[in-house]
Amino acid sequence: MRCKIIKKLNERYNYIQQLSEKKGVHVFLGYDEVTGSKVIIKEISKNHSKKENDYSILRRLRHPGLPIVCDAFELNGLMYIVIEYIEGKNLREFIGAKGCLSEEDALKIIGDLLEVLDYMQSIKPKPMIHGDIKPENIVINDGHSALIDFGSVDSSDASSGFCAPERFAGIPKSIEADIYSVGEILYFLITGDIKKVYSRKKPTDMNNDVYKIIDKSTRKIPADRYHRPSDMASEVHRIQQLRKSGVNDENGIKIICIPGCPEAACEMAYAISSIKGNVLIVDLDMLSPSVHTILGVDKFGYCLQDFLSGNPSELKSRCVTIKKSSLQMLPCRVDYENFENADDDCITGIISGTTGYFDTIVISCSGFPYDKYFMDSLIYSDITIFPIVKGVLDIRKYNSMTRFLCDRQNLPEDKIFFMGIDIFNENISNSIAAGAVETSWIGSIPNSLWRTSLYSSGKSYIFSMKKKVFSRYIRVLNKTGVLN
Numbered sequence: 001m002r003c004k005i006i007k008k009l010n011e012r013y014n015y016i017q018q019l020s021e022k023k024g025v026h027v028f029l030g031y032d033e034v035t036g037s038k039v040i041i042k043e044i045s046k047n048h049s050k051k052e053n054d055y056s057i058l059r060r061l062r063h064p065g066l067p068i069v070c071d072a073f074e075l076n077g078l079m080y081i082v083i084e085y086i087e088g089k090n091l092r093e094f095i096g097a098k099g100c101l102s103e104e105d106a107l108k109i110i111g112d113l114l115e116v117l118d119y120m121q122s123i124k125p126k127p128m129i130h131g132d133i134k135p136e137n138i139v140i141n142d143g144h145s146a147l148i149d150f151g152s153v154d155s156s157d158a159s160s161g162f163c164a165p166e167r168f169a170g171i172p173k174s175i176e177a178d179i180y181s182v183g184e185i186l187y188f189l190i191t192g193d194i195k196k197v198y199s200r201k202k203p204t205d206m207n208n209d210v211y212k213i214i215d216k217s218t219r220k221i222p223a224d225r226y227h228r229p230s231d232m233a234s235e236v237h238r239i240q241q242l243r244k245s246g247v248n249d250e251n252g253i254k255i256i257c258i259p260g261c262p263e264a265a266c267e268m269a270y271a272i273s274s275i276k277g278n279v280l281i282v283d284l285d286m287l288s289p290s291v292h293t294i295l296g297v298d299k300f301g302y303c304l305q306d307f308l309s310g311n312p313s314e315l316k317s318r319c320v321t322i323k324k325s326s327l328q329m330l331p332c333r334v335d336y337e338n339f340e341n342a343d344d345d346c347i348t349g350i351i352s353g354t355t356g357y358f359d360t361i362v363i364s365c366s367g368f369p370y371d372k373y374f375m376d377s378l379i380y381s382d383i384t385i386f387p388i389v390k391g392v393l394d395i396r397k398y399n400s401m402t403r404f405l406c407d408r409q410n411l412p413e414d415k416i417f418f419m420g421i422d423i424f425n426e427n428i429s430n431s432i433a434a435g436a437v438e439t440s441w442i443g444s445i446p447n448s449l450w451r452t453s454l455y456s457s458g459k460s461y462i463f464s465m466k467k468k469v470f471s472r473y474i475r476v477l478n479k480t481g482v483l484n
Contacts, residue, residue: 088141133181183217260367261387277359296460342372420444
């Protein structure tokens with residue numbers, strides 16, 4: 001369509017074509033005669049509310065996924081905002097032309113979008129919230145997505161279908177509401193439809209791992225959703241990395257990381273195997289491996305080092321089977337020389353080589369935060385359980401570590417748990433639990449002198465585990481959702 005110049009503005013900008021109008025805001029496509037580029041011009045009446053986002057802050061925004069606010073001024077009693085025009089199709093046009101996307105392509109777009117929201121949350125002194133995330137406000141340009149039309153949006157302006165349900169009850173916009181919209185966008189990209197607020201039914205052709213992200217981000221109650229864009233982005237990144245290694249979570253395999261306490265890892269793996277299918281425990285502590293000793297295995301012909309240098313497809317047939325159980329083990333030998341050369345693809349290779357053969361993988365690793373396998377285990381695991389052995393001393397250490405991991409490594413807070421082990425009595429347990437301020441306390445495993453005497457003599461305890469101890473492990477696991 002041929003554009004017609006409507007009006008000269010401020011001796012610099014030309015209105016070219018009106019694009020939209022709503023509640024005191026007119027949006028025009030314009031032309032900047034100084035730079036020679038197209039711009040978006042917002043004409044805002046003085047009675048239009050502008051409560052949260054000051055446009056002086058908008059002008060300082062610099063992110064490849066956001067248009068630049070070029071200018072902001074008042075003229076003839078009206079407020080004008082001049083914004084960079086981003087070429088490309090909006091998401092609805094893009095899907096209309098191309099059709100529904102693969103899960104991988106959809107996750108790429110969502111990853112870009114979450115990166116933008118995370119940047120907006122980092123704005124000081126007050127984080128920015130978009131408030132109206134919908135396909136029309138996302139532009140696909142050169143393979144990347146950009147979020148446009150940001151600023152203060154009233155609940156009455158928010159778009160149905162992609163808007164969080166609480167917004168229509170008059171509740172102010174929030175980051176949880178934006179996260180809801182992102183979940184709806186992900187569902188739309190893959191299915192072409194809008195997910196109903198009350199529906200938790202998974203489409204038959206959608207993988208479990210992707211649907212878990214959609215389900216959590218679109219929960220009806222805001223507190224049940226991801227609390228930060230980085231939390232959701234971490235889950236998206238985890239799936240992307242697993243997919244690169246050929247792993248699609250069609251069978252819902254559970255991955256549990258238990259750092260710093262191989263005894264707890266072995267006992268928990270055994271408890272899971274007694275209740276739910278085939279379980280693999282992997283020893284990733286190259287400096288102090290002990291899983292094989294705890295499980296009573298003296299000789300083994302295949303270990304972690306053989307897996308790293310060999311054929312990953314052999315893993316499922318070479319693991320050591322633990323007698324009297326459906327538990328299998330990938331042991332490790334002490335290897336100081338190769339500790340510094342930890343393999344980047346170790347954990348994804350283990351997951352890829354065992355998918356379809358195991359229901360659960362339990363990872364026992366060092367609790368040292370700069371151990372490569374420790375960090376990778378946390379990233380790829382569904383949940384991480386820090387065993388609290390030394391009471392308040394461990395609580396202080398792991399509280400600090402959790403803050404670091406969540407803030408610097410973008411790990412979701414709700415996938416990290418604290419669990420006491422060898423607690424002598426419930427009063428002490430409750431006192432320790434009160435100090436677990438950074439994450440969820442899921443209970444404690446009682447002290448057993450029988451456990452101590454067997455482990456100190458180098459014998460396995462798990463096959464003679466006390467009934468009280470076993471039932472406590474089951475109670476703890478139920479709180480994490482592992483047995484669901």
